[in-house]
Amino acid sequence: MTAAISVTGLSCQYRDHLALDDVSFDVQAGSITGLLGRNGAGKTTLLRILAGQEFPSAGRVLVHGAPPAENEDVLRRLVFVREDQAYPDFKVRHALRVASWFYPNWSPARADALLADFELPAGRAIKKLSRGMRSALGIVIALAAQAEITLFDEPYAGLDAVARQVFYDRLLADYAERPRTILLSTHLIDEAAGLLEGVIVIDRGRVVVKASADDLRGLATTVSGPVLSVDDFTAGRDIWDRRQVASQASAVVVGPLDEAAWARAKSLRLDLAPLTLQQLVVHAAAHPASAAPAPTVPVNPWERTSA
Amino acid sequence: MRTWRDVARYHLVVPWLFLVMPWLVLAASFAVNWQIFARHAVTAARSGDTGGLTAFYIFFLVIGINSIGRSLPFGLALGVSRRSYYTGTALLGVALALAGGLGLTALQAIERATDGWGVGMRFFRVAYILNGPWYLTWLTSFVVLALLFTYGMWYGIVFWRWGVYGVIGFIGLQAAALIVALLSVAWANAWPDLGRYFGLTAAGLTGVLAGLVLLLLAGGLATIRRATV
Amino acid sequence: MTGLDEGTPLFAQIAERLAEEIADGGLAEGERVPSMNELAAFYRINPATAAKGINLLADDGLLDKRRGIGMFVADGARRRLLAQRRERFAGRYIEPLLTEAARLGIGPDDLVALVAEAARAVPLDASGGVTV
Numbered sequence: 001m002t003a004a005i006s007v008t009g010l011s012c013q014y015r016d017h018l019a020l021d022d023v024s025f026d027v028q029a030g031s032i033t034g035l036l037g038r039n040g041a042g043k044t045t046l047l048r049i050l051a052g053q054e055f056p057s058a059g060r061v062l063v064h065g066a067p068p069a070e071n072e073d074v075l076r077r078l079v080f081v082r083e084d085q086a087y088p089d090f091k092v093r094h095a096l097r098v099a100s101w102f103y104p105n106w107s108p109a110r111a112d113a114l115l116a117d118f119e120l121p122a123g124r125a126i127k128k129l130s131r132g133m134r135s136a137l138g139i140v141i142a143l144a145a146q147a148e149i150t151l152f153d154e155p156y157a158g159l160d161a162v163a164r165q166v167f168y169d170r171l172l173a174d175y176a177e178r179p180r181t182i183l184l185s186t187h188l189i190d191e192a193a194g195l196l197e198g199v200i201v202i203d204r205g206r207v208v209v210k211a212s213a214d215d216l217r218g219l220a221t222t223v224s225g226p227v228l229s230v231d232d233f234t235a236g237r238d239i240w241d242r243r244q245v246a247s248q249a250s251a252v253v254v255g256p257l258d259e260a261a262w263a264r265a266k267s268l269r270l271d272l273a274p275l276t277l278q279q280l281v282v283h284a285a286a287h288p289a290s291a292a293p294a295p296t297v298p299v300n301p302w303e304r305t306s307a
Numbered sequence: 308m309r310t311w312r313d314v315a316r317y318h319l320v321v322p323w324l325f326l327v328m329p330w331l332v333l334a335a336s337f338a339v340n341w342q343i344f345a346r347h348a349v350t351a352a353r354s355g356d357t358g359g360l361t362a363f364y365i366f367f368l369v370i371g372i373n374s375i376g377r378s379l380p381f382g383l384a385l386g387v388s389r390r391s392y393y394t395g396t397a398l399l400g401v402a403l404a405l406a407g408g409l410g411l412t413a414l415q416a417i418e419r420a421t422d423g424w425g426v427g428m429r430f431f432r433v434a435y436i437l438n439g440p441w442y443l444t445w446l447t448s449f450v451v452l453a454l455l456f457t458y459g460m461w462y463g464i465v466f467w468r469w470g471v472y473g474v475i476g477f478i479g480l481q482a483a484a485l486i487v488a489l490l491s492v493a494w495a496n497a498w499p500d501l502g503r504y505f506g507l508t509a510a511g512l513t514g515v516l517a518g519l520v521l522l523l524l525a526g527g528l529a530t531i532r533r534a535t536v
Numbered sequence: 537m538t539g540l541d542e543g544t545p546l547f548a549q550i551a552e553r554l555a556e557e558i559a560d561g562g563l564a565e566g567e568r569v570p571s572m573n574e575l576a577a578f579y580r581i582n583p584a585t586a587a588k589g590i591n592l593l594a595d596d597g598l599l600d601k602r603r604g605i606g607m608f609v610a611d612g613a614r615r616r617l618l619a620q621r622r623e624r625f626a627g628r629y630i631e632p633l634l635t636e637a638a639r640l641g642i643g644p645d646d647l648v649a650l651v652a653e654a655a656r657a658v659p660l661d662a663s664g665g666v667t668v
Binding site for chain 3: 031032168169172173175176179190193194195196197213214217218263266267274276277
Binding site for chain 2: 048051052053054055070071072075076078079080082085086087088089090091094095097098099101102103
C-alpha cells in the first residue's frame with residue numbers, strides 16, 4: 001500500500017502561534033480520508049502546506065514521494081479547494097477556462113454538468129457570487145479537474161443541505177468511476193462520515209486520532225437506563241462519562257461490546273447507543289490521551305444486529 | 308515553457324486590463340490635450356511638451372501591480388510554481404512593453420509627419436528623452452514601460468510576502484532612501500556634480516534604467532520564492 | 537449514509553443486510569449481487585467500505601466471484617444462513633422472551649398459551665417458512 005501523502009514531524013510556526021506541532025501521518029493512495037477538528041485546529045494550514053502554498057518551519061512532507069513546494073510535477077497532479085480562494089476579476093467561465101489549461105485530466109463535460117447541478121451561472125462575475133456559489137465554484141473546479149490528489153478545505157461554506165448532498169453524491173460518483181486520493185477537511189462530520197475510510201483528527205495543531213473510520217465506529221457506546229443496571233453493566237469497564245438524573249443514569253463505555261455484552265445489556269433493560277464519529281471526535285479533541293482505539297476484529301460481525 | 312505561455316494566457320483571459328485599458332487611457336489623455344491645442348491654437352514655439360504620455364506609463368505600473376497582487380493566489384492554486392508564475396508574468400510584461408513602445412514610436416512618427424496632429428502638439432515627443440531617432444524612442448519607451456511593470460510587480464510580491472505592513476514598509480524604505488540620498492547630496496554640496504552626472508545622453512540614461520530593470524527582475528524572482536497566499 | 541447505523545462498522549452492516557436479503561430469498565442463489573459501486577451509491581458510502589462488506593461474505597463462501605462479471609450468490613448460501621439463524625434463534629429471541637416473561641411473572645405454561653394464541657391471531661406468511 002503506497003502512501004500518496006506522507007507527513008513526518010511537521011510543524012508550522014507563525015509569529016504568534018504554533019499552527020502545527022509535530023504532525024505525522026500517511027494517507028493511502030486512492031482512499032478518502034477525513035481531516036477533522038475544530039475551527040482553528042490547523043487543518044487549513046496543513047492543507048496549504050500539502051498544496052505547496054505555505055511553508056513548514058520543521059518536518060518533512062512528501063506527496064507522491066516528493067516535496068510539493070515549488071514542484072510542478074507534483075502540483076499538476078493535485079487540486080486544492082480552499083474556502084477563501086481569491087480570484088482575479090473573472091467570470092465563472094473564465095476561471096473554468098483557465099483551469100482547463102492547467103489540469104491535465106480536466107473534463108469539460110463534468111464541469112458543465114456540475115455547473116448545472118449547482119445552478120451556477122457561467123456568465124456571472126465571481127466577485128458577485130454569494131458565499132455558497134463561490135464554494136460551488138471551487139467544487140466544480142476540483143471535481144472537473146479529476147486530479148490524482150484532491151484536497152478539500154471545508155468546501156461547502158454557505159451551501160445549503162441540498163447542495164451539500166449534491167456535493168457528496170457527485171464526489172462519490174466521481175470517486176467510484178475514477179479512484180483518487182481525497183483528503184477532506186470538515187467540521188460537519190456526521191454528514192461525511194459514510195464517505196470516509198480514514199480519519200485524522202487535529203486539535204490545537206496536534207494529531208489526536210489517526211485511525212480507520214471503521215475502527216472508530218463501535219469504539220464507545222452510551223449505555224443508559226436504571227442507575228443500578230448501568231452501574232452493574234459498567235463495573236470493571238473503562239468509562240468516559242457518567243451522568244445521572246433521579247434513578248436514570250447514562251455512561252459511555254469504551255471498547256467493543258461483543259454479542260454477549262449486548263445480550264446482557266438487553267436483559268438488564270439497558271439502552272445501547274454507539275457513539276457517532278462526530279461524538280468521538282468531540283471527545284477525542286477534549287481528551288487526547290484516551291482516543292487511541294484498539295483495532296476491532298469482529299468475528300462474523302454481520303451476524304450481530306443492534307436490534 | 309508551456310507553463311510560461313499558459314501563465315501569460317491566464318493574464319490575458321480577460322483582455323480588458325492588460326491589452327485595452329492602457330490604450331484607452333492614452334486615447335483619453337490624447338483627446339484632452341488635442342482639444343486644448345485645437346481650441347487655443349497655441350503656437351509650437353510657446354508650447355512645451357504636454358506630458359500626456361504619463362498616464363500611459365503609469366498604467367503599466369498598475370497592470371504590473373495587478374499581475375501579482377490580484378492574480379497570484381489563483382495562479383498558485385492552479386499548480387504553478389512561483390518561479391514559473393513570475394517568469395511567465397515578467398515575460399508578458401516585457402512583451403507588452405515592447406509592443407507598447409512600438410506603438411508609441413509609430414504614433415510619434417505620425418506626429419512628426421502631421422506636424423503635431425495639425426495643431427502643433429507635442430504629445431508623443433518628449434524633450435531629451437523621446438525626441439531622437441525612432442529606434443531610440445522604441446528602446447527608451449520599452450525600457451521605461453518594462454521598468455514600471457516590474458516595479459509594479461514588486462508591490463504585489465511584497466504584499467504577498469509581508470502583507471500590508473510590508474508594503475507600507477517598502478514605500479517607507481524607498482522614501483527614506485530618497486531623502487537620505489537628497490540630503491547627502493545637499494550636505495556634500497554636490498549639486499553641480501549631480502548635474503554633470505545627469506549629463507547623460509538619452510541613450511545613456513536608457514542603459515542605466517535597463518540595468519535597473521534587470522536588477523528588479525532578478526530580485527523579484529528571489530523574493531517571490533517565499534511568498535505565501 | 538442512508539439508513540445505516542452510525543455506530544457500528546459500516547462494512548459489517550452492509551454484509552449483514554446482504555446476508556438478510558439472501559436468507560429472506562430476495563437474492564436468489566446464482567443471482568448477481570449489487571456491485572460495490574452500486575451499493576456505495578445507494579447507501580451513500582465509500583465504495584471501499586461496500587467492497588469490504590461484500591468480501592466478508594465472499595470470504596465466508598456465501599458469494600462466488602466471477603471474474604469480470606461480479607459477485608453471485610453461492611449455492612447453498614441461503615440454506616447455510618437459515619441454519620445459522622436457527623442456531624441463534626434460541627439465544628436471540630427465546631432467552632430474552634423468557635427473561636422478560638419471568639420479570640412479568642408469566643410462567644412457562646402461560647407463555648406457551650400466549651404463543652399459541654398469538655399464532656392464531658397473526659397469520660404467518662407461507663413464504664417465510666423454509667423446508668431444509
